[in-house]
Amino acid sequence: MIWDVEHECMSRSRLEELQLERLKWTVNRVYSKVPHYREKFEKLGIVPEGIKSVNDLKYLPFTTKEDLRNNYPFGLFAVPQKEVVRVHASSGTTGRPVVVGYTANDLNTWTDLTARMVSLAGVTSEDVAQIAFNYGLFTGGFGLHYGLERAGALVVPVSGGNTERQLMLMKDFGTTVLISTPSYSLYIAEVAEKMGIDISSLKLKIGLFGGEPWTEEMRKEIESRLNIIATDNYGLSEVMGPGVAGECNCKCGHHIAEDHFIVETIDPETGEVLEPGEEGELVFTSLTKEAFPVIRFRTKDISRITQDVCQCGRSTARMRKIVGRTDDMLIIRGVNVFPSQIESVLMTIDGIGPHYLINVHRRNFLDELEVxxxxxxxxxxxxxxxxxDFSSYIRQKLHSVLSINVRLKIVQPGTLERGAGKAKRVFDYRNQPTA
Incomplete structure (x- = not known):
């Protein structure tokens, strides 16, 4: 098991000293090597020498996904291209993809941090870890692959899809750790039941899930269906990939690798920095990245941070499970609705599966939410x-949480699409032209 006691258990004062040292290095680096950041700093009258404490971070400009796309493909790299040994990229479904780069040293750091993260969840050299994330430009597959190897696990790089084969290999190889999206893990459980496979006959014990938001109710469903401990991990391609934060088996928040990243929570409307414990948008600054350092990247993820020492003994700050995204929030007739609220209701209703869709329409000038x-x-x-009667019961449960009426559509078992990748559940048709 990988446990970096020096950095995961250090005092807050010593941690802030280390963060300041690394923040100064990063700010100097982007100012001298990345024209985009230098221009932003100069417009605000900021010079690297002005950074005297970690609290001065709030004076630095934010970085947004638009900044990354506008500098496509390599405009934000802080090293010559010959020093970049790998690139990853987002899917680019809403515009130009975001391209991120890694030096050899960056890859080594990334591997260390993913090894730390999987160890948090309880993975050891005794485990057989099956990766059902897609490999490729997506950071999830490769990021976890090398971290699991460094933690000593036997890695089975199956990639996504071909669920019957996934189950065959789980049985034949004695897989103990499953790595996938949470929605795909439930599909694996569903296929196992159809194939007549007794889940208890498998050696599965731990699930490392990420790539999409999921609720505590879905965690309970996964743990019940697969007979495992289900842990969540957090990472963004723009910041590094998986390894930024992850849960220990106490499951009371994601431990953030604060020796490599500074996290802030801000008011998403004003940009004001909030106090620990207040809910807001997460903002990350990298401290050790060479090829692609980022300053105050706005994630659009909504959470809150606590700095209390965890039951496991680690003193690193923890972030609560993501409750939603600022760009996923739906405003329906003036009411703010997060998809996670809908999922939390559905997962408590017996007879309803974990697969669902949310459609938003505008009819007769009024917004309508269909689930x-x-x-x-x-x-x-x-x-x-x-x-x-069942339909009426579900609508009432949703209304009690959302405070709006919902149009409900009930479909037969097996109707909704399943997949190994990120589940797309929300479809907003309000701005589409009518026929």
Whole structure:
């Protein structure tokens, strides 16, 4: 097991000394080597010598995804291209992809941090870890692959999809750790049931899940269906990839690698820095990256930070599970709605599966929220009167949390699409032209 006691258990005062030292190095680096940052700093009258404490970070400009896209592909690199040994990129579904680069030293640091993260969850050299993340430009597959190897685990790089084969290898190889999106893990459980595989006959014990938001209710469903401890990990390509933060088996927040990243929470509307414990948008600054350092990257993820020492003994700050994203929040007739609120309700209702869709339409100048849910059993479809009662019950449960009426559509088991990648659940049709 990888446990960096020096950095994961250091005092807050010593940690801030280390962060300041590394922050100064990073600020000097981007000022001298990245024209985009130098121009931003100069507009604000900022010089690297002005950074005297970690609290001075709040005077530095934010970095947004638009900044990254506008400097596509290599405009924010702080080293010559010959020193970059690997690139990864986002999918680019909403514009130009965000391209990130790594020096050889960056890759070594990344491997150390993902090894630290998987060890938090309990992975050791005794484990067989099956990676069902897609490999490629997405950071999840490769990032966790090398970290798991450094932690001493036997790695099975299956990649995503081909679920029956995934299950065959789990059985034949004695897989103890599953790495995937949370939604795909539930699909694996569903396929196992259809194939007549007794999950308890597998050696699975730990799940390392990421790549999409998920609720505590979904965690309980995964743990029940797969008979494992399900842990969450957090990372962004723009900041590094997986390894930025992860849960220990206490499951009381994601430990942040604060010796390599400074995290802030801000008011997403004003940009004001909030106190620890207050809910806001997460903002990350890298401290040790060579090829692609980032200053105050706005993640759009909503969470809160605590600096209390964890039950496991680590003193690093912890972030609460992501409750939503500022760009995922739906405003329906003046009411703010997060998809996670809807999931938290659905996952508590017996007879409703973990697969759902959220559709938003505008009809007669009014916004309408439609939730599509999938039954777990065919017999729930009849008699019709009971189905109507069940539908009314679900709508009432959703209304009690969202404070708005929801149009509900119930579909048969197996109707909604499954996949190994990130689940797309929200479809907003309000700005699409009508026929």
């Amino acid at each position: 599509v849910v999938e039954l777990t059993r065919e017999d729930l479809l009849e008699p019709y009167s009971k189905l109507e």
